Amino acid sequence: MATLDLRSITKSFGTASVLKGIDLAIRDKEFVVFVGPSGCGKSTLLRIVAGLEEATSGQIVIGGTDVSALAPVDRGISMVFQSYALYPHLSVFENIAFPLRVAKLSEAEVKSKVGKAAEILQLTDKLHLKPGQLSGGQRQRVAIGRSIVRNPKVFLFDEPLSNLDAALRGDMRVELSQLHRDLSATMVYVTHDQVEAMTMAHRIVVLNAGRVEQFGTPMELYHHPATRFVATFIGQPNMNLLPARVVGQDASGLTVDIDGGPRMTLPVEGRAAPGDRVEVGMRPENLHLGQGLTMKVRVLERLGGVSITYGMLASGQRLCAALPGDAPIREGEELSVAINPADAHVFDASGAVMRRTQAPALAA
Amino acid sequence: MLIERLSIWQKIGVYAATFVFLLFILMPFIEMFRVSLRPMSHLMTADFTWWSDDFSWQAYRDMWKTVPLLGLYIFNSIFIATAVTVLTMVVVVPAAYAYARLEFPFRALSLGGFLAVNMFTGAVLLIPLYRVLRSLSLLNTYWAIIIPGVAFLIPTGIWLLRSYLEKIPRELEEAAFVDGASRMYTLRRVVIPLAVPGLIVVGTSVFIGAYAQQFLFAITFNNVREIQPLPAGLYEFVGYQDVTWNEMMAAALTGVLPVMLFFLFLQKYLVAGLTAGAVKE
Numbered sequence: 001m002a003t004l005d006l007r008s009i010t011k012s013f014g015t016a017s018v019l020k021g022i023d024l025a026i027r028d029k030e031f032v033v034f035v036g037p038s039g040c041g042k043s044t045l046l047r048i049v050a051g052l053e054e055a056t057s058g059q060i061v062i063g064g065t066d067v068s069a070l071a072p073v074d075r076g077i078s079m080v081f082q083s084y085a086l087y088p089h090l091s092v093f094e095n096i097a098f099p100l101r102v103a104k105l106s107e108a109e110v111k112s113k114v115g116k117a118a119e120i121l122q123l124t125d126k127l128h129l130k131p132g133q134l135s136g137g138q139r140q141r142v143a144i145g146r147s148i149v150r151n152p153k154v155f156l157f158d159e160p161l162s163n164l165d166a167a168l169r170g171d172m173r174v175e176l177s178q179l180h181r182d183l184s185a186t187m188v189y190v191t192h193d194q195v196e197a198m199t200m201a202h203r204i205v206v207l208n209a210g211r212v213e214q215f216g217t218p219m220e221l222y223h224h225p226a227t228r229f230v231a232t233f234i235g236q237p238n239m240n241l242l243p244a245r246v247v248g249q250d251a252s253g254l255t256v257d258i259d260g261g262p263r264m265t266l267p268v269e270g271r272a273a274p275g276d277r278v279e280v281g282m283r284p285e286n287l288h289l290g291q292g293l294t295m296k297v298r299v300l301e302r303l304g305g306v307s308i309t310y311g312m313l314a315s316g317q318r319l320c321a322a323l324p325g326d327a328p329i330r331e332g333e334e335l336s337v338a339i340n341p342a343d344a345h346v347f348d349a350s351g352a353v354m355r356r357t358q359a360p361a362l363a364a
Numbered sequence: 365m366l367i368e369r370l371s372i373w374q375k376i377g378v379y380a381a382t383f384v385f386l387l388f389i390l391m392p393f394i395e396m397f398r399v400s401l402r403p404m405s406h407l408m409t410a411d412f413t414w415w416s417d418d419f420s421w422q423a424y425r426d427m428w429k430t431v432p433l434l435g436l437y438i439f440n441s442i443f444i445a446t447a448v449t450v451l452t453m454v455v456v457v458p459a460a461y462a463y464a465r466l467e468f469p470f471r472a473l474s475l476g477g478f479l480a481v482n483m484f485t486g487a488v489l490l491i492p493l494y495r496v497l498r499s500l501s502l503l504n505t506y507w508a509i510i511i512p513g514v515a516f517l518i519p520t521g522i523w524l525l526r527s528y529l530e531k532i533p534r535e536l537e538e539a540a541f542v543d544g545a546s547r548m549y550t551l552r553r554v555v556i557p558l559a560v561p562g563l564i565v566v567g568t569s570v571f572i573g574a575y576a577q578q579f580l581f582a583i584t585f586n587n588v589r590e591i592q593p594l595p596a597g598l599y600e601f602v603g604y605q606d607v608t609w610n611e612m613m614a615a616a617l618t619g620v621l622p623v624m625l626f627f628l629f630l631q632k633y634l635v636a637g638l639t640a641g642a643v644k645e
Contacts, residue, residue: 050542071544072541078542079538102540
């Protein structure tokens, strides 16, 4: 098993620059998720790691060896594709055995390795079937089976769950996490689904427009987003961003006037001058009923345990709050919500975060 | 479009059009069959009768005596068309795969070139081809009919098969590549098995093309009787005095029969192959 280092990877298609210098150091046995909106370059980056695309510049180092010029099979990686890429004319057994047949292993070795993989993935009684006869989840497991028989150093997954329905996706998330523990391998996983990223990753790489916005643990990203982009991308429902004006700054934090709202002193540190425009980020789940921001409730989604409330401030600013399931709210009525100043985030005009001083301590 | 969705008048229109089309296509065959059954003495009578009592299979027996080499001609026809098909496919499969998947200089240009070459009929090139085959001392051999046949069918084959191969999901090949398979291994283990329905379509059209075009090459590049294919051999029914039309028609139909039966069988397989292939999951 091995570490994976990406060193100043860039990629251009013609004049379009897709990746603009990616530097990442992924640890041995780590489960890293690349997440970002479509078109951010996450799949391209994975394909470069796999050797399916060539980087315009930069190095890929696996286990200390520069593999940039090597063919995929010599890099010690294996890949699971979004469409599973199963061979429809071959049986499940032959699909899983494919890499071993390419490597010209003896029939006995093929049998034992495929048998072992099938056992891990609970496919033993399906080996004689064709992929067309399997359910979506089973096909996904066959694709994973094909990737584990070769004992690669690094597993690559390209949105492997996006073709499954919601319930199955939840099950497969658990199975993949389990598989990672069983194989104790380095895994890189690409998805556009932040729930998959948050639930499975040791560390998440948030990509945006060909750059790494932030690389950190799920809780780091949640509590200490480095940029406005990460803050709005991670967390469901999305973080509210309220425009505000800086009034002053002292040891206790930054004092701002929220447009159309109250004056607040927020415990953050950073350079700001009175009169600067900033944005105050408030996660819906951090808002609670109380004196502060008055909004008119437009849409109310009662999910049972929680009531997602979409409203509008007097200034026209939209606001979303996740309130208790039985909160006494009605659509069309006015409602006042407040936030603990320590829970608020502040972003400067460039979108960079001002460090929170009272945020939850981070687990290592 | 599903036929069930059409109104009754639209259905009648569709069937009427199909009938007219089929009648147009099949009329010559029906007439051939009628002629082959009639005795020679009746062939030239003026009044048209659709059916008469003296129809018989006599011509089908006599033709083997009139043209003793007829069996060999039929064999030659099938042999030449099969050889042309096999050789064409051997060339077309890797070429079409290269055009479908690889980037190389002059790719589009050469592909267009193939199409342009196809615009020339064989007839325009007969004289240069004759000289080439003579220099290679291939005149009056099977090769004289097979080689031009292959050359003229490769472009269509590449165009047809390329578009079929492009429909095979690229991810299947990428998966094989990641697992260490070479291009040729992927072609053999992944692409060709998935392309079987397409290969049958292309193979069929090449075979038909080879069958149809051999007449021109045979009468130009060959005057050895033992090598002659059926279309050229049929000329032997043209005598000094008269033409034994009924036997000629009987021979033509007999020669086509094995091929027709073969395609009838293939068609069933073709439909089955198209549904079982299921490239997209």
